[in-house]
Amino acid sequence: MRGKSQSQFVSSLMKMRRRGLIDSCLSQSQCCILSQVYFQCGGAGDPQTDGVAQPASSASPSCSRSISSCIDVPRRSATPPPTPPPPVCCLLITSNEPHTHTALCSCPAQQEVDMDELMAAMVLSSLSCSPPPQSSAHRATAAPWTDSGTVELSDSSSSSYWSVDRGPRSPGPPSPAAEANGRSATPPDEGLDMELDQVLFEEPAPRKRRNSLKVAYRCLWPSCEKVLTSLVGIKRHIRTTHLCHGGEHERCSRSEEDFYYSEINQWDGPLQQSPPSAPQCGPTSSPPSPPSSPSPPSCSTLSRSAPSPCSSIWQVQSEHSYQAPPPSHVVSPGASASCRVTAPSTTCSRQGAAVRVRSVSVGEQWLQHQSAPCRRIRSEAKKCRKVYGIEHRELWCTACRWKKACQRFLD
DNA sequence: TATGCCGGGTG
């Protein structure tokens, strides 16, 4: 009986493969291995009720997709395999939770699982996420941009991303909606840190597709250079860290984030590293302070960051940047220069037309400008003269007072 | 015309 069921299972798998319902790379021998593992794990009882690894003979191939469960396999019985199977095989398959859907064989005996079985288990998990259903379209790699303009690409959400160290982060198998809500509900700094960690310290993920184009977003705010892998993250970073230190400007700067990041494409490989000076400007680094209150510098960390048009503290503080040597790393100066066109949130007059222009093209415009003659073109960024006026010349940065290039509102 | 800033001068 078992042999018959197993052969049926194999034939069903092969049938599915022919029909393109499962990976075409699944060879017949792999199907056999798969069935072996399946039946050794006790799945031969009733395919309709055993949950995980439902044979292909079950009604719909999509039935096995959203199942996340753990099989406690009884002691193995007849049909001894070449190598004794582990007493307990825990195969966790779910298409909803990318971090755990491939965690398999958590039992201590997993070391004894031979490679074939491991491969079979991998095939199983591959089955669990073969043709992406509509409900999980947010994870589709082919269309990373969602309608809302958010992007969650390369943030461990790739269906082929295998991870074993992400488990504790999500105790249960969340639904996609819950996952999305969870992400948006996480505090900004936590999300940022995690993303930054992922960018900076990500292990060379061997299971990511090689030569795949990765998209990251770099903050163009001077002296920041934060690189995040998600559009939402970089926007949130810019909004919370650079733009919205005073709540009153939130409306204005809501759409300005577009000007402060640039999209960088990179092939899988050594990631572009942020400078070690990254410990800057966290969202909590500067409490909201009322603008136009030229109070003395209060936080030494502020001098690392770019001036915020919303905070006079920053502006005064950053004057030291003129004394200090210029930053060794050029922070895409031009892009930020043209980006800062709308930076001062005191006047948002120019936003209307340009707000939809992505900074990528802005950067291209800057490159064109850079090919222009030596004298620096006059940017539309606010300089000390504009900000403080002639009558408050004492508030200007030293460079402006000397008729040099403004060092407070860098280009 | 106002502004930004390069180039050069001075102490």
Place this chain on the structure above:
DNA sequence: CACCCGGCATA
């Protein structure tokens, strides 16, 4: 090096 300014380019 800090400070200052003439003069030019640009908006």
